[in-house]
Amino acid sequence: MDFNLTEQQKMLQNLAGDFAEKEIAPRAAEIDRTAEFPRDLAKEIGKKGFQGLPYPEKYGGSGAGYTSFVLVLEQLCQASVAVGAIMAVNTVPEEGIYRFGTEEQKQRLLKPLAQGEWLGGIGFTEADTGSDPRLIKTVARRSGTDYIINGQKQFMALAPALNVVLLFARRENEEGLNAFILDASTPGFILREPCDTMGIRGLGTSVVYLDDVRVPAENLIGREGQGFEILLEAISVERMSVAMQGVAVAQAALDLSLDYARQRVAAGRPIAKMQAIQQQLAEMASRIEAARWLVYRTAFLHDQGNSIQYESSMAKLFASQVAVDVTRMAMQVHGSYGTMKTLPVERLYRDAKMTEIYVGISEVHRSIIANRLI
Numbered sequence: 001m002d003f004n005l006t007e008q009q010k011m012l013q014n015l016a017g018d019f020a021e022k023e024i025a026p027r028a029a030e031i032d033r034t035a036e037f038p039r040d041l042a043k044e045i046g047k048k049g050f051q052g053l054p055y056p057e058k059y060g061g062s063g064a065g066y067t068s069f070v071l072v073l074e075q076l077c078q079a080s081v082a083v084g085a086i087m088a089v090n091t092v093p094e095e096g097i098y099r100f101g102t103e104e105q106k107q108r109l110l111k112p113l114a115q116g117e118w119l120g121g122i123g124f125t126e127a128d129t130g131s132d133p134r135l136i137k138t139v140a141r142r143s144g145t146d147y148i149i150n151g152q153k154q155f156m157a158l159a160p161a162l163n164v165v166l167l168f169a170r171r172e173n174e175e176g177l178n179a180f181i182l183d184a185s186t187p188g189f190i191l192r193e194p195c196d197t198m199g200i201r202g203l204g205t206s207v208v209y210l211d212d213v214r215v216p217a218e219n220l221i222g223r224e225g226q227g228f229e230i231l232l233e234a235i236s237v238e239r240m241s242v243a244m245q246g247v248a249v250a251q252a253a254l255d256l257s258l259d260y261a262r263q264r265v266a267a268g269r270p271i272a273k274m275q276a277i278q279q280q281l282a283e284m285a286s287r288i289e290a291a292r293w294l295v296y297r298t299a300f301l302h303d304q305g306n307s308i309q310y311e312s313s314m315a316k317l318f319a320s321q322v323a324v325d326v327t328r329m330a331m332q333v334h335g336s337y338g339t340m341k342t343l344p345v346e347r348l349y350r351d352a353k354m355t356e357i358y359v360g361i362s363e364v365h366r367s368i369i370a371n372r373l374i
């Protein structure tokens with residue numbers, strides 16, 4: 001076991017920390033307030049090479065690995081979860097193509113994603129379900145050399161700026177799902193209303209209608225009916241990323257709480273001197289540290305070539321609980337001022353709750369973990 005970061009990882013961490021502090025943090029409150037997707041920051045994330053960190057150079061990446069990826073993500077999400085999450089969403093099509101695509105698909109579809117020229121998303125969730133593939137209604141019908149897709153997707157992140165989507169559709173008259181890379185500029189891909197969510201606002205999360213959308217058969221990823229297997233594998237990296245979002249939001253809440261406790265005076269002394277506040281701060285720090293190392297280890301295992309379906313569920317379940325608990329404690333430390341929009345703590349509190357819900361609800365992760373145990 002080696003807990004030290006490499007020189008390259010430290011350099012990436014510094015680069016990301018600098019970018020987060022100078023370019024993301026000053027805009028975090030505004031992005032949350034307007035819920036407008038920050039296209040320029042998404043482009044900058046691509047330009048800096050952050051979208052390609054885990055993937056080999058021959059597919060447009062830098063081969064820095066998943067540990068480097070989560071280290072960068074941690075920095076970005078401490079400034080704004082909504083901005084950091086852009087990186088996380090983009091990995092789902094990248095992973096799908098990297099793990100299940102042909103060599104030709106990796107060159108044609110993974111390269112521009114990893115190079116940051118394209119932005120990729122995922123289309124699984126529908127009005128009836130975000131958890132159960134049996135309830136997916138979007139259908140892919142074969143027609144000559146194409147598939148024709150009809151349906152409706154809910155909560156599609158990055159939707160206003162997407163170039164491609166890893167889209168899941170049911171097979172016509174057959175069991176199972178197919179996974180496609182769909183070009184978002186194809187006629188029939190209709191961007192509908194944004195989803196006005198409580199937290200992680202500004203991620204461009206929207207409803208999308210699919211009206212006779214043609215996808216060439218060469219964009220089918222994996223085999224016919226292999227869609228759910230592809231989803232589980234591809235989404236593990238996003239689950240690990242949401243776990244890191246939980247760690248980052250909790251760390252940001254602890255940092256604010258420490259500053260506040262040092263300067264806020266009650267009963268004639270800074271509240272940081274009170275045992276009740278110290279107990280909370282110690283609890284927050286310990287839980288964050290445990291969650292952080294769970295995420296780092298998950299990334300390390302993926303770097304070693306292991307599937308992380310089990311570990312990413314565990315990391316997401318635990319880190320999202322930590323995020324919710326720690327931001328609740330941070331609100332308490334801040335008293336009434338914590339509830340005000342003028343301070344960032346209430347945003348962190350709202351963002352933290354989202355990590356328990358999106359990219360698989362906690363109940364589903366408990367089932368995945370229990371199934372493996374049993």
Ligand SMILES: Cc1cc2nc3c(=O)[nH]c(=O)nc-3n(C[C@H](O)[C@H](O)[C@H](O)COP(=O)(O)OP(=O)(O)OC[C@H]3O[C@@H](n4cnc5c(N)ncnc54)[C@H](O)[C@@H]3O)c2cc1C
Nearest residue numbers: 122123124125129130131155156157205358359360361363
């Ligand atoms: C900001 C944001 C961004 C998102 N981005 C995307 C995206 O880019 N692409 C995409 O496809 N989706 C996206 N989603 C959707 C999200 O991942 C799903 O909404 C989420 O997985 C939960 O699905 P659901 O809302 O349908 O909950 P449901 O599956 O309806 O579950 C509702 C509740 O029922 C219970 N429940 C359901 N199933 C089980 C079970 N098996 N065991 C025990 N209890 C259960 C739980 O209490 C659960 O909370 C996004 C959502 C948000 C909020």
